Amino acid sequence: MKLHTLLSCLHDFPQLPEANPDIAAIEMDSRKIQEGSLFVCIAGFTVDGHDYAAQAAANGAAAIVAERPLEVDVPVIIVKDSSRALAVLADFFYGQPTQQLHLIGITGTNGKTTTSHLIDDILREHGVTTGLIGTIGIKVAETVLEAKNTTPDALALQQAFYLMREKQVTHAVMEVSSHALHLGRVHGCDYDVAVFTNLTQDHLDYHGTMEAYKQAKGLLFSQLGNSYHHSRPKYAVLNSDDAATKDYIAGTQATVFTYGIDNESHVMARDIEMTSGGTMFTLITPQGHVRVQMKLVGKFNVYNVLAAIAACLVSGIPLETILRAIGKLQGVPGRFELVDAGQDFTVIVDYSHTPDSLENALGTIRQFAKGHVYCVVGCGGDRDRSKRPLMAAIAARSADTAIFTSDNPRSEDPHIILDEMTAGVSSGSYEVISDRKAAIERAVALAEKDDIILIAGKGHETYQIIGAQVYDFDDRLVAKEAILRSSTAGE
Ligand SMILES: CC(=O)N[C@H]1[C@@H](OP(=O)(O)OP(=O)(O)OC[C@H]2O[C@@H](n3ccc(=O)[nH]c3=O)[C@H](O)[C@@H]2O)O[C@H](CO)[C@@H](O)[C@@H]1O[C@H](C)C(=O)N[C@@H](C)C(=O)N[C@H](CCC(=O)O)C(=O)O
Numbered sequence: 396m397k398l399h400t401l402l403s404c405l406h407d408f409p410q411l412p413e414a415n416p417d418i419a420a421i422e423m424d425s426r427k428i429q430e431g432s433l434f435v436c437i438a439g440f441t442v443d444g445h446d447y448a449a450q451a452a453a454n455g456a457a458a459i460v461a462e463r464p465l466e467v468d469v470p471v472i473i474v475k476d477s478s479r480a481l482a483v484l485a486d487f488f489y490g491q492p493t494q495q496l497h498l499i500g501i502t503g504t505n506g507k508t509t510t511s512h513l514i515d516d517i518l519r520e521h522g523v524t525t526g527l528i529g530t531i532g533i534k535v536a537e538t539v540l541e542a543k544n545t546t547p548d549a550l551a552l553q554q555a556f557y558l559m560r561e562k563q564v565t566h567a568v569m570e571v572s573s574h575a576l577h578l579g580r581v582h583g584c585d586y587d588v589a590v591f592t593n594l595t596q597d598h599l600d601y602h603g604t605m606e607a608y609k610q611a612k613g614l615l616f617s618q619l620g621n622s623y624h625h626s627r628p629k630y631a632v633l634n635s636d637d638a639a640t641k642d643y644i645a646g647t648q649a650t651v652f653t654y655g656i657d658n659e660s661h662v663m664a665r666d667i668e669m670t671s672g673g674t675m676f677t678l679i680t681p682q683g684h685v686r687v688q689m690k691l692v693g694k695f696n697v698y699n700v701l702a703a704i705a706a707c708l709v710s711g712i713p714l715e716t717i718l719r720a721i722g723k724l725q726g727v728p729g730r731f732e733l734v735d736a737g738q739d740f741t742v743i744v745d746y747s748h749t750p751d752s753l754e755n756a757l758g759t760i761r762q763f764a765k766g767h768v769y770c771v772v773g774c775g776g777d778r779d780r781s782k783r784p785l786m787a788a789i790a791a792r793s794a795d796t797a798i799f800t801s802d803n804p805r806s807e808d809p810h811i812i813l814d815e816m817t818a819g820v821s822s823g824s825y826e827v828i829s830d831r832k833a834a835i836e837r838a839v840a841l842a843e844k845d846d847i848i849l850i851a852g853k854g855h856e857t858y859q860i861i862g863a864q865v866y867d868f869d870d871r872l873v874a875k876e877a878i879l880r881s882s883t884a885g886e
């Protein structure tokens with residue numbers, strides 16, 4: 396594509412250079428530049444992409460988009476906000492793929508991954524080819540790609556959508572993190588349905604206050620197109636039991652469709668019955684009432700299923716198809732995943748890494764626990780410090796024995812993270828074992844028949860980040876090995 400044609404998508408009249416080279420690719424990383432690329436300089440949290448402009452030019456960049464003039468011998472196009480420009484350019488360069496996809500975006504503190512997988516299951520039951528973007532990775536039809544972020548940067552995102560179109564994907568579901576909304580990673584996305592799960596404490600390191608965090612999430616709904624005159628109707632699917640919903644309703648032009656348990660909603664669950672093997676409830680929808688049975692446990696999962704049902708109903712999926720898919724749901728990797736190595740106690744690996752999710756996970760376990768409840772939990776480094784004492788207090792209060800350990804300490808000292816956790820505990824029984832493998836082994840050694848061990852925080856993760864090193868680590872495998880070793884030791 397010619398540079399001038401590409402730049403025509405930036406509607407704020409950037410000064411066009413005289414030269415009009417062919418642009419072969421867009422890059423935001425100077426190390427990936429190939430001959431004929433357009434390099435977009437992003438001022439990041441760690442380094443400033445503008446400092447790599449010369450390297451990009453030396454590597455063959457045909458032109459550079461920047462927020463300030465640069466001393467390089469290739470054309471430089473100055474824009475006010477290069478992150479936003481990157482999103483718009485990438486969308487245009489890849490042929491505006493989201494305009495040809497039915498795109499569902501999900502935001503909220505907890506439940507995004509779970510709800511996105513449930514929607515994907517329902518869509519596949521409907522027989523369409525799907526794409527899925529989120530914490531566990533990027534799925535394009537049957538191909539799974541690795542992803543660094545829950546919501547990739549604008550470039551990776553539009554590349555994924557382009558690939559989806561190449562592979563005949565018609566429906567895509569994605570998690571939209573508050574970081575992505577605030578940083579403009581999703582500016583080029585044309586959502587059809589925007590879903591809100593819930594808002595509780597997380598990421599205060601980044602957003603500063605709950606109000607700012609709430610506003611960042613609200614961008615998903617305020618940026619949704621007007622459904623009134625639109626050929627493709629736009630829907631905001633909102634949780635009517637969450638206090639933030641009233642603000643999101645006020646801020647969106649889209650048609651509002653609600654789900655909930657306590658407050659009157661379009662889609663509701665009534666008469667919920669839970670067992671350790673699953674959940675039953677009466678589903679109320681504008682298309683009728685029906686008793687539903689599913690394998691997922693916990694009230695929070697009823698919310699996730701309701702959100703998925705609501706999103707699929709407004710996407711035109713017949714209720715019978717939705718119900719058929721729910722009957723088959725198997726759950727999501729690392730979300731309340733059982734580890735079974737033939738032991739006579741229960742081991743659950745769960746991705747609860749916020750106060751609310753930990754409270755929910757332990758509360759759900761408490762409903763079925765016959766024996767002692769252990770909770771192995773840590774808190775991530777370089778993340779919201781204020782959730783550490785809260786999570787430790789919840790674990791100490793709700794489990795019979797909490798074992799505090801490391802999550803991903805990243806650049807922080809694990810012992811300081813653990814001190815900040817234990818500072819929140821005023822009652823309850825706990826141990827501190829900073830080595831995560833040793834902590835899991837300790838819980839396994841202590842557990843007796845009918846006890847339950849919750850290993851919280853890392854779910855599906857197959858690594859542990861300590862300092863700058865990424866080590867292989869999978870809670871599910873570590874637990875399984877510990878169980879097998881302890882059972883042979885006992886023989
Ligand atoms: C705080 C944050 O969001 N950081 C993101 C950011 O990194 P950064 O600002 O540090 O980037 P940087 O290293 O300063 O680089 C700036 C620019 O210089 C360029 N560069 C850099 C070096 C070089 O040699 N040449 C060069 O051109 C880079 O390509 C980049 O364009 O841009 C990167 C590329 O897009 C992201 O991967 C990275 O996410 C990091 C890994 C991260 O941990 N983010 C978390 C906080 C996050 O976003 N989390 C949410 C999920 C939250 C949730 O749902 O719970 C998410 O969506 O993942």
Ligand SMILES: Nc1ncnc2c1ncn2[C@@H]1O[C@H](COP(=O)(O)OP(=O)(O)OP(=O)(O)O)[C@@H](O)[C@H]1O
Pocket residue numbers: 503504505506507508509510530545570592593695696698699729730731745746747748751752753755756854
């Ligand atoms: N609707 C919900 N409400 C509260 N807690 C939930 C809900 N759904 C899931 N959880 C809990 O939160 C954990 C994380 O769930 P999930 O991965 O679906 O959330 P997420 O929003 O994608 O998280 P992340 O922000 O890390 O991507 C689960 O393991 C479970 O303990």
Ligand SMILES: N[C@H](CCC[C@H](N)C(=O)O)C(=O)O
Pocket residue numbers: 545748774775776778802803852853856
């Ligand atoms: N999306 C979350 C995941 C946290 C997972 C936990 N294991 C950690 O590393 O803190 C984040 O980036 O804050």
Ligand SMILES: [Mg+2]
Pocket residue numbers: 507508509529530531545570
């Ligand atoms: Mg997620």
